[in-house]
Structures are given as C-alpha cells and as structure tokens.
Amino acid sequence: AQSVTQLDSHVSVSEGTPVLLRCNYSSSYSPSLFWYVQHPNKGLQLLLKYTSAATLVKGINGFEAEFKKSETSFHLTKPSAHMSDAAEYFCVVSRAGSGNTGKLIFGQGTTLQVKP
C-alpha cells in the first residue's frame, strides 16, 4: 500500500528566508512523487514531479525537491520565500499498474505562511 505523510501541518517563515516542507512516503514499488500547490479558492497546480530520473528535481517558482530512497523522503525546498508563496502544499504519491490508474494519494497538506 502507498501512503504519504507531511510532517508539518503549518509552517511559518519570514519573507526572504528558506522554505522547507517535509514529506515522507511509503511505497512497495518505485513511486512517482509530486508536489502540488493550492492557493485559496483555486485548483491544484503542479510544482514538480519525480519519476526515477534525477533525484534532485527542479520545479516552478524556484522550488526543488530531493528524492532520498534511504530515508523515504521527498522534502520541498526554496532558498528564499516570497509573499506569493503563501498557500497550501500537497505531497503526492502514485504508482503505475492496473488498479492504480488515475489514483493520486495526497498527504494532508502543509499550510505555508510567509510573514513580511
């Protein structure tokens, strides 16, 4: 069975400081991993995606994530937070194969607050 755990429900940073959103996953097979962002009253936007190529994945808006198989982690980072980064972030896992098609498994989300 697959699952994903976001270790912090709420993260608060000051503008211009680094962002770290933590995610651990559980999967019996090589997973695909994603980070999505949701701004208030909006749909989900893909930030980045890992599918067993490079372990360091670069995404949009300066975000990146590192896949660490030994730690079963896929933490999201950004060197310098911007006010517009304030949103809810979801770590997501999926797996190929029949019985899994179309099914993304979402973490509970981390709310990122950015203080001026």
Place this chain on the structure above:
Amino acid sequence: KAGVTQTPRYLIKTRGQQVTLSCSPISGHRSVSWYQQTPGQGLQFLFEYFSETQRNKGNFPGRFSGRQFSNSRSEMNVSTLELGDSALYLCASSSADASTDTQYFGPGTRLTVL
C-alpha cells in the same frame, strides 16, 4: 491550450437531491480523474475514466457515479445528497497513464448541501 474546465463553479443543494458536475479535460487528454476535498478527510480519489471506461474507483458509496463521453468530457453524479457531501470536487486530466503522467487540475466545483 486551454486548461481543465469545470462547471458549475458553485452549487447549493438540499439533502436528498441529486447533482451533476461537469469536467472538460485539456484537449488531447483521454484520462479524467475525480477527487473530493474536505477539511476533515483531505483530498480523496473518487474514480478515473479513460476512453469512456471507468478504470479505477476509490472507496466511495454507490451514490457517487460518473461517466465519460467520446470527446473525453466527464460528468460525475451524486444522488441522494447528504450533508457530508459538501466539498470541493476537483477533476484532473492526463494524457494516458494517469498514475504516472502529470495530472492537471481544474478549479473545482464547490458543492454545499443544506
């Protein structure tokens, strides 16, 4: 390319009624997945359609159903609405293998059941 569109954006219904939500995928995408988002349960997978066939289904009661048309547009239907069905319903489209390909989400339909 136009993104995923969902209609209507907001709906208010009363208990016992039924509702139909619509989703138009990105042009060329043949897979459509549906998700329910609530504060308590988070985002949960409802079902996925590909070429007019349901390929996968989540753990929701039979009151939740869907279908997909030949142009890949999809609808989901909820019958005998309950208060707990109040949620944001999101659909997502992808090109083929929706489990590993990127899913692109629409803005959602906010359903309120009174």
